[in-house]
Every structure is written in structure tokens, then in C-alpha cells.
Amino acid sequence: MTPPLQVQAAPDDELTLLRLETERLRQLVETTAQVTWTDSPDDGQAPLANAWLAFTGQTREQMRGRGWLQALHPGDRERIRAAVDRARAANEPWAERYRLCRAEGGYVWMLAKGVPVRAPDGTIREWVGTCVDIHAQVLAEERTVFFARASELFASSMDVSSTLATLANLSVSALADWCVVDVLHPDGHFERAQVVTSDPAHASLAATVQRMKPVPQEHPVYPPAVALATGRSTLVPEVTEAVMRSAAQDAEHLETMRRVDIRSLLTVPLLARGHILGALTFLITTSSRRYDEEDLRFAQELATLAALAVDNARLLQDAREAVRLRDEFLSVASHELKTPLTPLSLKLQALARAVKAHPESPLAPIIESHVETGNRQVRRLTDLMNNLLDVSRINAGTFRLQREEVDLAQVVREVAGEFAPRFAVEHCGFQVEAPEPVRGCFDRVRLGQVLEHLLDNALKYGAGAPVSVRLTVEGGMARLTVRDEGIGIAPEQQPRLFERYGRAVSERHYGGLGLGLYLTRTIVEAEGGSVSMQSRLGEGATVTVELPLARP
Known part of the structure; x- marks a missing residue:
């Protein structure tokens, strides 16, 4: 194999080759996609930075000294000045992010790096560096x-107004100088719900904008x-006088x-489940920035997220209203149903007295x-009507306790005595x-009601199985335990049993409204205590009520 050709250059040739290589490298640097620069620390000359000059529009004279800092965003200048000073004092490389202004206007995020170049004697001859466009990365x-x-x-707010206010304020901080939120209500009327501006001095003008509600026409132009x-x-990168004239309603x-002073505009609809809920309008009024397709995609994603939050808030409001109407109906129905029960009860008592007056009758x-x-x-x-009335009182905030000095043991014995015949009929050990x-100081009637609910459940779900009631005192707390050997309840079902209308079994096989344990929890917690359950399927259930005997 023929060895490579070796060319021995003369000293002048070596200098020429070095100059050519230097020029080649300079041209290579000048044509790179990065913004490059060099800066001598001592001679006071403007940096050699053709790429910088082309990108920022600065002149070499404007760059002299620290003039290049004027091309940075005002919010970044002092931070970068301090970082560069620290690096030069330590003669160490530096790397920082900052926003750099384009010659045509608008700031772009850059990753800037500076590296010292040392002379043979170790001194810093110059600094060289690059600025890489990382705007897309930072924006993402x-x-x-x-x-x-x-x-x-959005997840923390289940109120439509709060959700829309959050949306407007977030948008002004990240996407716009102004944000306008228009709402289409279910009944068909339009409302300008929110107008937020980044400048507090424009509060009066914002109020004027809010009074101007959009009224969709047959062929609307206003975004x-x-x-x-x-x-x-609608995306309008540049809002001109002609654009405003064509969109103005009057x-x-x-x-x-x-x-x-709208300069750029972006409007996106709020859409959820195929319905138009409203519209978001973003305005740029104070900078040279202009909206583009990327901003449109971002706004549409935000609108989708916001529309889901608004839709969920509306559904929750509808559900709450339905519950309110239901509870209102149940309250009225309870009163109405109790009215005929009183004469019916009196008639039964009269019939019982008549039977006792003729004990010899074969029909007695x-x-x-x-x-x-x-x-x-x-x-x-x-009992069912009273439970429904209690629920309506709880919802209305009128549920009250009438406390007095009470012997819990006596209350337990009295309620147990009332239930004993029922347990005997069901052949349950009691x-x-x-x-x-x-x-302790408690509401005697309400505590009796608590035990009634617990015994009623034990009798219902443990028919034919033993039931035990135990009252003890530990460390200033009264502990009431009701244990049955009935069907038991799966652990995952237990928490919901203490909620309103909560059930773990089919209402077809077990009656009731699912209010007993809900009222039990409400009464016990109102007394400052707690209620818990331990149970397994097929192994019965134990409900424990703890009440403080000492009250502040």
C-alpha cells in the first residue's frame, strides 16, 4: 500500500494555512444556526458578534461594554449581569437562560454559554460563547x-363562577394582557361573566367591556x-382598524x-359533551408579541380543560338542587303523612279499650x-316520618340538641326494655x-334514638341470631357497643353506610330508607363523640359509639 503523501510546508506556508483555517472556522461559526459571539475583556472594543448583531438588530457601538445587556428582557438583565460578573471574577465558564429580543420584535428564550480562552501565559485573552434558541422547550x-x-x-372548585374567575386570572398571567369570558347559560341567555386585565389602571375600562355582552347574530363576525x-x-394575529370596524357591533x-388598543386577538369556544358553554377571548395590548397557530392550540387545550370543569360544576349544582327539592318534598310529605297518623292511632287506642271492656267476646x-x-x-x-324530618332539619341547619344531666346506663336499659318483646318474637337472644x-350531659331523647337505630339494624340483619349491648367507661369516655351475629357487611361497603341513604344490601330484601346510621353518626358527632363499625361478611357486625363524659 502506498503511504499517504506528506507535505512539508515552509514557515510562510504554515502561516498561510493557519490564516485559511482560521477564516474557514470563522465562516463556519458565522453560518451556524446558533448566535455566536466573542468578547475581549480588556481592550474595550465592541465584541465580534455578527450573528448577534443580525439577530438582535444592535450595532457594534451599542454592544460596547455592557450594552449587549440592553437586548435582554428587562426582567433578566440584572440576573445575567451578576452571573457574568461572577464567572469573569472566577475565570470560569457560565451558562444561563434569558429572553433575547429579536430585531423584528418579540423575545425568544435562549440558553447562553460563555467560555474563557486563555493565552499561553494563562491569562484570559477573550471570551467566546453561543446562544441557542430554546424558546419552544421553555414554552412547553x-x-x-x-x-x-x-x-x-379547576378540580378544587365546584362552583361555576369560581371556575371562570380562576380561568380568567390564570390566562392573564400566562397567555394574555386581557381575558374575556362569555357564558351561554342552559336557558339560552348570554352573560359576560369575567373581564380581567393585567393592568389595574384599566379597571374602569374593564367594567365597560364587561357591560358589552355578545349577541350572536345570524351571520356573526365579532369573534x-x-x-x-x-x-x-378565531385567530387574528394583527388587529387593524379595518378588523375592528368589521367586528364592531355598534x-x-x-x-x-x-x-x-387591541393588537392581537384569539377566541376559542368552551365545548363539553357536544354543547357550547361559552367562549374565551384573549387580547394582547401592550407588547409586540402576536398570537399564532401554536397559541391557538394551547388556548383550545385550555378551553377543553376549563369546559369540563364548568360542565362538572353545573352538573354538581343541578344535583344539589335536585337533592334540595327532594329533601324539601320529603319534609312536606312527612308533615302531611303524620297528620292522618294521629287520628288513626287514636282510633286504635279506642278500639283497644273497647275490646278490654268486652273480654268475653269471642272476637276479642x-x-x-x-x-x-x-x-x-x-x-x-x-319513626320513618321522624327520620325524614330530622334529615330535613339537618339540611336546613335547624337540627339542635337539648342537653341535660343524663344517666346513660338508664337510657340503655329503658330502650333495651322496649325492644325486648321484639327480640323475643324474632327468637333472638338479647x-x-x-x-x-x-x-354525662347529653340529649336524652337523641341518645335513645341512637340506640334504637342500632338495635333496629341488629334485629333486621341478624334475625334469629344473638344480639348484645354493652356500656363501659374508659378514660373519661363512655363506650356503647352493639354486637349482632347476622349477615355482616363487607369492609369496602362500611363507610357509605354512615352516609345519607347509604345501603349495603338490596332494599327488596331489607326495608328502611338508609337513614338510621346516618342519623346515628350525626347525633353522636354533634355530642362530640364518634361511631365506628367492625364487620365481615357472614360474621356479624359490631358498632361502637364513644361519647365524652366531660364537656368544656
Whole structure:
């Protein structure tokens, strides 16, 4: 194989080759996509930075000294000045992010790096550096953070007005100088719900803008009206006088747009489940920035997120209103149903007295049985009506306790005595342990109601199985435990049993409204105590009520 040709250059040739190589490298640097620069620390000359000059529009004279800092965003200048000073004092490389102004206007995020070049004696001969465009990366990072923050705030608000206010304020901080939120209500009327501006001095003007509601026409031109009527977005990168004239709904509207000084506009609809809920309009009024297709995509993603939040808030409001109407109906129905129960109960009592007056009648035993059955059903219906009334009182905030000095042991024995015949009929073993007085300040009637609910559940779900009631005192707390050996409840079902209308079994096989444990929890917590359950399927259930005996 022939060895490579070796060319031995003369000293002058070496100098020429060095100059050619230097020029080649200079041309290579000048044509790179990066902004490059060199800067001598001592000679006071303007830096050699043709790429910088072309990008920023600065002159070499403007760059002299620290003049190049004027091309940076005002919010970044002092930070970068300090970083460069620290690096030069330590003769170490530096790397920082900052916003650099283009010659045609608008700031771009750059990753700037500077490196010292040393002379043979170790001194710093010059600094060289690059600025790499990272605008897309920074924008993506900022928008990721923005969406995370927006999602968090939307999720924390279940009110339509709060959601829209959050949306407007977030948008002004990240996307616009002004944000206008228009809403299309379910009944068909339009509302300008929010107008937010970044400049507090424009508060009066913002109020004027808010009074000007969009009214979609048959062929709308005004961007918010277009979004509300058709669900289409509008992007106007440059808002001119002609654009404002074509979009204005009247002379006052045109004059208001002029006062706002709109320079760029973006409107996107709020869409959820195929319905138009409103429109978002973003305005640029103070900078050379202009909206583009990337901004449109970002605004549409934000609108989708916001529309879901608004839709969820509306659904929740509708559900709450439905619950309110239901509870209102149940309250009225409870009062109305109790009205005929009183004379019915009186008639049963009169019939019972008549039977006792003629004990020799062969129909007496049959009538007594029917009267007792009627009384049980009246009591059951009365209890159901009272429970519904209690629920309506809780919802209305009128549920009150009437506290007095109470012996809990006596209350337990009295309620247990009332239930004993029912347990006997169902052939359930029934054991009660409440031997000593346990005194505290409670609502006697409500605590009796708590035990009634617990015994009623034990009887319902543990028919034929033993039931025990135990009252003890530990560390200033009274502990009431009701244990049955019935069907039991799966652990995952237990928390919902203490909610209103909560059930873990089919209402077809077990009656009731699902209010007993809800009222139990409400009463116990109002007394400053707690209630809990331990149960497994097929292994019965134990409900424990703890009440403080000492009250502040």
C-alpha cells in the first residue's frame, strides 16, 4: 500500500494555512444556526458578534461594554449581569437562560454559554460563547406547569363562577394582557361573566367591556359571537382598524375596542359533551408579541380543560338542587303523612279499650292481635316520618340538641326494655350489660334514638341470631357497643353506610330508607363523640359509639 503523501510546508506556508483555517472556522461559526459571539475583556472594543448583531438588530457601538445587556428582557438583565460578573471574577465558564429580543420584535428564550480562552501565559485573552434558541422547550415547560396548576385549581372548585374567575386570572398571567369570558347559560341567555386585565389602571375600562355582552347574530363576525353561535375559534394575529370596524357591533363597541388598543386577538369556544358553554377571548395590548397557530392550540387545550370543569360544576349544582327539592318534598310529605297518623292511632287506642271492656267476646283475641299489628305499623311509619324530618332539619341547619344531666346506663336499659318483646318474637337472644350509672350531659331523647337505630339494624340483619349491648367507661369516655351475629357487611361497603341513604344490601330484601346510621353518626358527632363499625361478611357486625363524659 502506498503511504499517504506528506507535505512539508515552509514557515510562510504554515502561516498561510493557519490564516485559511482560521477564516474557514470563522465562516463556519458565522453560518451556524446558533448566535455566536466573542468578547475581549480588556481592550474595550465592541465584541465580534455578527450573528448577534443580525439577530438582535444592535450595532457594534451599542454592544460596547455592557450594552449587549440592553437586548435582554428587562426582567433578566440584572440576573445575567451578576452571573457574568461572577464567572469573569472566577475565570470560569457560565451558562444561563434569558429572553433575547429579536430585531423584528418579540423575545425568544435562549440558553447562553460563555467560555474563557486563555493565552499561553494563562491569562484570559477573550471570551467566546453561543446562544441557542430554546424558546419552544421553555414554552412547553411553562405550559406543562400551567396546565398542572390549572387542573389543580379547576378540580378544587365546584362552583361555576369560581371556575371562570380562576380561568380568567390564570390566562392573564400566562397567555394574555386581557381575558374575556362569555357564558351561554342552559336557558339560552348570554352573560359576560369575567373581564380581567393585567393592568389595574384599566379597571374602569374593564367594567365597560364587561357591560358589552355578545349577541350572536345570524351571520356573526365579532369573534366571541362567532364562538357562541357556531363553536368556531378565531385567530387574528394583527388587529387593524379595518378588523375592528368589521367586528364592531355598534359605534360604542368600536370606540371601546380602540380604547383597549387591541393588537392581537384569539377566541376559542368552551365545548363539553357536544354543547357550547361559552367562549374565551384573549387580547394582547401592550407588547409586540402576536398570537399564532401554536397559541391557538394551547388556548383550545385550555378551553377543553376549563369546559369540563364548568360542565362538572353545573352538573354538581343541578344535583344539589335536585337533592334540595327532594329533601324539601320529603319534609312536606312527612308533615302531611303524620297528620292522618294521629287520628288513626287514636282510633286504635279506642278500639283497644273497647275490646278490654268486652273480654268475653269471642272476637276479642282476634281484634287485640289486629290492634297490636296496627300499632306496630303506626309506630314504624311514625319513626320513618321522624327520620325524614330530622334529615330535613339537618339540611336546613335547624337540627339542635337539648342537653341535660343524663344517666346513660338508664337510657340503655329503658330502650333495651322496649325492644325486648321484639327480640323475643324474632327468637333472638338479647343480652344487655349496663350495671353502673354513667353520667354525662347529653340529649336524652337523641341518645335513645341512637340506640334504637342500632338495635333496629341488629334485629333486621341478624334475625334469629344473638344480639348484645354493652356500656363501659374508659378514660373519661363512655363506650356503647352493639354486637349482632347476622349477615355482616363487607369492609369496602362500611363507610357509605354512615352516609345519607347509604345501603349495603338490596332494599327488596331489607326495608328502611338508609337513614338510621346516618342519623346515628350525626347525633353522636354533634355530642362530640364518634361511631365506628367492625364487620365481615357472614360474621356479624359490631358498632361502637364513644361519647365524652366531660364537656368544656
